[in-house]
Amino acid sequence: MQVFPNRSAAMLLLVALAVYLVARGVVPAMTTVGSDFPSYFTAAKIVADGGSVERLYDIPWFQEQMRHYQIGKPAAGKFSPQPPPMALMLVPLTRLEPLNALRVMTVVSVLCLVGSIVLLTRVLAWSALDAALLVLLSGSAILGALRLGQPYVPVSACCILGYYAYVRDRPWLAGACFGLFTPLKYFPVVILVYLAFRKRWRVVVGGTLAILLVTLVSIAVLGWKIHAQFLASVLGNHLVARLSMQDPFTASFQSFDTLFRRLFVFDATANPLPLVSAPFLQAAGVLATKTAISLVTIATLVRLARRRGARATAPSIGLLGIATLLLAPATATYHMVLLWLPVALLVDFFLRERAPGYAYFVLGSYTLIGFFPYRFTEPFEGRGGLSVLAYPRLFLLLAMFIACVHCLWARAEPLHGMRTDALPAH
Numbered sequence: 001m002q003v004f005p006n007r008s009a010a011m012l013l014l015v016a017l018a019v020y021l022v023a024r025g026v027v028p029a030m031t032t033v034g035s036d037f038p039s040y041f042t043a044a045k046i047v048a049d050g051g052s053v054e055r056l057y058d059i060p061w062f063q064e065q066m067r068h069y070q071i072g073k074p075a076a077g078k079f080s081p082q083p084p085p086m087a088l089m090l091v092p093l094t095r096l097e098p099l100n101a102l103r104v105m106t107v108v109s110v111l112c113l114v115g116s117i118v119l120l121t122r123v124l125a126w127s128a129l130d131a132a133l134l135v136l137l138s139g140s141a142i143l144g145a146l147r148l149g150q151p152y153v154p155v156s157a158c159c160i161l162g163y164y165a166y167v168r169d170r171p172w173l174a175g176a177c178f179g180l181f182t183p184l185k186y187f188p189v190v191i192l193v194y195l196a197f198r199k200r201w202r203v204v205v206g207g208t209l210a211i212l213l214v215t216l217v218s219i220a221v222l223g224w225k226i227h228a229q230f231l232a233s234v235l236g237n238h239l240v241a242r243l244s245m246q247d248p249f250t251a252s253f254q255s256f257d258t259l260f261r262r263l264f265v266f267d268a269t270a271n272p273l274p275l276v277s278a279p280f281l282q283a284a285g286v287l288a289t290k291t292a293i294s295l296v297t298i299a300t301l302v303r304l305a306r307r308r309g310a311r312a313t314a315p316s317i318g319l320l321g322i323a324t325l326l327l328a329p330a331t332a333t334y335h336m337v338l339l340w341l342p343v344a345l346l347v348d349f350f351l352r353e354r355a356p357g358y359a360y361f362v363l364g365s366y367t368l369i370g371f372f373p374y375r376f377t378e379p380f381e382g383r384g385g386l387s388v389l390a391y392p393r394l395f396l397l398l399a400m401f402i403a404c405v406h407c408l409w410a411r412a413e414p415l416h417g418m419r420t421d422a423l424p425a426h
Contacts, residue, residue, distance in 0.1 A: 126344075
């Protein structure tokens with residue numbers, strides 16, 4: 001199957017995207033320490049040096065440690081809202097200077113990116129050209145992950161590896177891959193929840209054991225107190241997009257939480273011009289929207305499972321990936337690398353179902369997220385009802401979700417004699 005039929009144009013596009021990635025992502029990450037990495041690295045240094053890890057969420061103290069270690073810009077540093085295991089991620093690199101540690105992280109991410117391309121070719125029987133284009137069309141998502149030292153490229157690669165192990169009938173390895181990063185970045189847990197719904201218990205047990213192992217190591221190294229702080233005072237604020245040292249109204253988060261807060265909550269300084277000053281509408285809007293998305297997602301998954309059996313897994317994971325980012329209380333552009341597997345599965349499914357319109361709508365929306373000129377929509381933020389125009393990424397995700405639901409409901413019946421994905425029917 002060819003996702004991009006014009007091979008000459010596809011090759012030229014791949015070269016352009018590769019140059020863009022190196023020039024705007026790899027080179028900056030190799031030469032300058034960005035804004036997020038110093039906080040990760042400082043937390044790791046505190047752990048490695050036997051510091052007071054129970055104070056990781058004490059922002060003034062944490063910033064003082066950044067000054068002590070001479071890492072980044074302390075005034076902008078904080079460990080919150082990261083879960084405690086994130087403090088362990090860079091411990092093996094703490095003997096290096098911050099820039100050299102970021103370089104190692106960059107090399108790891110680039111290798112994971114290449115590995116993701118290779119795995120997608122094997123999972124979907126795509127050419128390397130098609131798989132590489134799909135990955136690189138995430139654009140600014142990759143650039144942000146590299147330049148800021150974020151671990152989302154390895155997380156996305158691990159999800160693809162887990163799915164590859166699953167379709168190769170290696171459930172324990174699949175579960176371990178899905179569970180490995182879950183205590184650090186929660187996205188993979190939705191795949192495990194779905195596979196529990198499908199009663200793939202060996203995968204679920206494998207994932208649960210991986211989660212428990214990482215969590216127990218974190219508790220053994222950092223102690224229980226920091227984990228209790230996270231559960232009591234950090235996680236709750238994170239789930240409603242109230243992050244320390246962050247504007248709770250900012251459109252940078254591109255979530256329904258911040259959109260409805262911007263529209264309906266008055267703040268003399270941060271939001272003097274809401275559409276209507278009615279805080280109850282903010283809570284009601286978030287609840288209604290997220291409930292609707294959740295119910296539609298569940299109904300679609302159930303319908304697919306009943307009509308397609310084991311063949312429902314690929315499009316279901318694709319839909320879940322989009323829905324999860326829609327429901328998230330806060331997302332950044334670099335989170336969109338997590339769409340590599342979901343978008344690839346959906347595009348492949350729609351093309352095999354002879355629904356190219358849906359396939360290329362999803363692919364086009366995904367590409368637009370990666371290359372949208374967000375600077376043109378930023379001026380609408382905080383201008384009453386016009387604030388909705390400052391949320392293009394959110395509404396592109398919503399458009400993808402609606403298109404996928406529409407097609408999946410229409411095509412829940414399998415086409416006889418047609419292979420819809422690579423899953424074994426077990």
